[in-house]
Amino acid sequence: MNAHDEHRANILLYLDNELRGQDIEDFLAHLDNCADCRRLLEEERALSNLLHRTRPLYTAPEPLRARIAAIAEQPATFGDMRESKHKHLLRFGWRNIRRSGFRWMALAAMIIFIVLGLTLVPTVVRHAEAATFIDTAVTTHRAYQENQLPLEIRSNSPEAVTAWFAGKVPFQFRLPSSQSLPGGHPAYALTGARLVKFRNENAALVTYQMKSEAISLLVASDKSAVAAGGDEIRSGSLTFHYNTRAELNVITWSTHGITYALVSSIHGSAQHSCMVCHQDMADQGSFK
Amino acid sequence: MFLKPNTPPAADADIVGVEHIDGLYSYALVLSRNRSEAEDLVQETYVRALGAMGRLRPESNMKSWLFTILRNIWLNQLRQRRTAPQIVEMDVEGINAGIGTKTADDDDPYALYASTVERNQVREAIQQLPAESREIILLREYEELSYQEIATILDCPAGTVMSRLARARAKLRALLSPTLLTTVQSRKEVIE
Numbered sequence: 001m002n003a004h005d006e007h008r009a010n011i012l013l014y015l016d017n018e019l020r021g022q023d024i025e026d027f028l029a030h031l032d033n034c035a036d037c038r039r040l041l042e043e044e045r046a047l048s049n050l051l052h053r054t055r056p057l058y059t060a061p062e063p064l065r066a067r068i069a070a071i072a073e074q075p076a077t078f079g080d081m082r083e084s085k086h087k088h089l090l091r092f093g094w095r096n097i098r099r100s101g102f103r104w105m106a107l108a109a110m111i112i113f114i115v116l117g118l119t120l121v122p123t124v125v126r127h128a129e130a131a132t133f134i135d136t137a138v139t140t141h142r143a144y145q146e147n148q149l150p151l152e153i154r155s156n157s158p159e160a161v162t163a164w165f166a167g168k169v170p171f172q173f174r175l176p177s178s179q180s181l182p183g184g185h186p187a188y189a190l191t192g193a194r195l196v197k198f199r200n201e202n203a204a205l206v207t208y209q210m211k212s213e214a215i216s217l218l219v220a221s222d223k224s225a226v227a228a229g230g231d232e233i234r235s236g237s238l239t240f241h242y243n244t245r246a247e248l249n250v251i252t253w254s255t256h257g258i259t260y261a262l263v264s265s266i267h268g269s270a271q272h273s274c275m276v277c278h279q280d281m282a283d284q285g286s287f288k
Numbered sequence: 289m290f291l292k293p294n295t296p297p298a299a300d301a302d303i304v305g306v307e308h309i310d311g312l313y314s315y316a317l318v319l320s321r322n323r324s325e326a327e328d329l330v331q332e333t334y335v336r337a338l339g340a341m342g343r344l345r346p347e348s349n350m351k352s353w354l355f356t357i358l359r360n361i362w363l364n365q366l367r368q369r370r371t372a373p374q375i376v377e378m379d380v381e382g383i384n385a386g387i388g389t390k391t392a393d394d395d396d397p398y399a400l401y402a403s404t405v406e407r408n409q410v411r412e413a414i415q416q417l418p419a420e421s422r423e424i425i426l427l428r429e430y431e432e433l434s435y436q437e438i439a440t441i442l443d444c445p446a447g448t449v450m451s452r453l454a455r456a457r458a459k460l461r462a463l464l465s466p467t468l469l470t471t472v473q474s475r476k477e478v479i480e
Contacts (some may be wrong), residue, residue: 002363006480009454010451012450012454013450016428044457044461046468047460047461047468050410050464050468051410051425051430052429053403055430056311056314057410057414057426057430058314059313060309061313064327064331065306067331068330068334071331071334072306072334105437126346129346151456200414226346237351237432256434
């Protein structure tokens with residue numbers, strides 16, 4: 001495979017955000033000089049755009065949704081016993097269960113007690129882990145503002161900062177370009193980044209400026225960092241968790257094996273915080 | 289955890305994992321190409337997920353886990369059919385024509401019409417692909433799973449995901465070339 005073929009093979013990887021570090025730089029440099037690859041990239045992008053416009057491919061019918069909701073609603077035990085009970089419920093419905101009398105009620109009460117114990121304990125642990133990540137993000141943001149954490153790379157180029165982190169953190173991520181408001185002005189500007197520690201692992205601190213506001217983004221592997229609790233805002237398949245700590249607003253979310261915490265002093269409700277950057281953008285209607 | 293405490297369980301959004309129901313149903317349909325089978329697959333997936341939820345670690349990727357469960361159920365059903373063959377009704381035309389999907393253009397009749405036509409063309413093209421291509425297109429382009437997540441679900445190396453995806457996209461691009469051409473022309477007309 002010669003260099004040109006190799007770059008052609010990278011077209012899909014680039015479109016799917018699977019190219020990392022120096023490979024992105026090399027690919028973009030090749031693209032500048034290769035009309036053939038630019039045409040192929042546009043063809044692949046057109047196909048992707050067409051497919052994305054037709055999401056979801058199919059919508060689950062309402063009766064199926066109702067059945068799934070009913071499955072989740074039933075009190076249950078654990079393991080195989082729970083599975084077989086649900087299968088039974090699905091097959092015969094509620095009426096048959098009621099006929100079997102009072103002993104079911106006693107069993108159900110015991111089952112509810114066990115399930116509550118099994119479900120609430122992981123919830124408490126998860127929320128405690130999420131709080132640790134939020135507290136770390138706030139502490140890091142304060143330290144950055146007070147010049148105790150100088151940036152290790154100063155750049156407004158998402159590609160340069162992404163490339164700088166390659167091999168330095170135990171996950172792979174790519175910074176998006178700042179979306180523009182009408183008139184071509186970026187909503188926020190990248191200022192730089194540095195490495196920080198979270199639970200003995202390297203995490204990424206990325207800093208932005210929005211007018212006079214400093215914004216920081218703490219990025220860690222979801223193996224060590226959890227996003228949970230707070231007010232929830234849904235956008236597509238993502239759930240954002242909105243919290244406040246010491247007059248700072250923190251929005252956390254997890255996707256593709258990475259957990260993010262965005263810290264700023266922008267005031268307002270959870271939805272309003274999202275709208276600060278997204279109010280004039282195409283996706284503003286997707287924050288619910 | 290399947291339910292959040294103190295919330296009405298019937299509300300879809302309040303049930304963890306239910307946000308993936310459209311994706312799971314789409315995956316089940318591209319695997320089985322049969323509506324009732326797809327519904328059974330999704331239902332069985334949630335039943336098994338509920339049964340195994342206690343073993344799921346908090347940091348686990350629930351979406352990938354649900355898709356893996358669905359695929360395993362499907363593969364088990366295929367194995368059982370090999371030992372006890374039975375006739376399976378293929379209702380590809382039905383699934384493409386009969387299932388509506390809400391769009392952002394519901395208030396604009398022309399946009400709704402154009403979007404419906406485009407969606408049906410895409411569905412038909414995908415259903416013409418071999419099973420291996422159908423599922424990889426669904427997992428990547430519709431569910432936006434990473435190559436590594438897809439590799440885990442399909443139980444194959446990430447390199448195999450890349451090569452299968454490239455083949456699937458090439459076939460799909462050929463099948464959808466008239467639709468893609470129409471899209472490009474429409475955009476040129478809008479610009480001019």
